[in-house]
Amino acid sequence: MQNKIILVTTDSFGTGNDPALGENVMETYFTVLKQQSDLPAAIFFMNRGVYCLTEQSLCSLHLKEIEDKGVKVFACKTCVDHYKVENELAAGEISGMAHFVELSATYEVITIA
Known part of the structure; x- marks a missing residue:
């Protein structure tokens, strides 16, 4: 994974009738990811994905741990401004x-949409 970046464009993994399920699956993804020895170079959040970085999302706890392991975690400025969550980022x-x-020119992109 070191030669990859993850692009997260939503706060819910997958689509379906139950948004809570998608949020739970997203949290599980980051829980499992943080336990891996081979981590991505970076994770970039766009659109509703920036909600994963806020205090309201349990994902933010796992993402903080992933950051502490040296993975760069980024939130799209335009998206943060649009959703007005700058002061809520954890x-x-x-x-x-x-x-x-620049990152996508250097690394392979895995998209979670």
């Missing part, structure tokens, strides 16, 4: 689209 740092383009 993990990650705000970055821009130019940075994502």
Whole structure:
């Protein structure tokens, strides 16, 4: 995974009738990811994905631990501004689209949509 970045565009993994299920699956994904020895180079959150980095999401606890292991975690500035969550971020740092383009030119992108 070291040669990959993960792009997260939603706060719910998968689609279905029950948003709580998708949020639970997303939390499970990050719980399992943080336990791996081979971690991605970075995780970039866009659109509703930025909610995963907020205090209201249990994902933020796991993402903070992933950050502590050296993985760069980024939140799209345009998205953070749109959803007005800058003061609620519990993990990650705000970055821009130019940075994502740079990362995607360097690393393979895995998208969670």
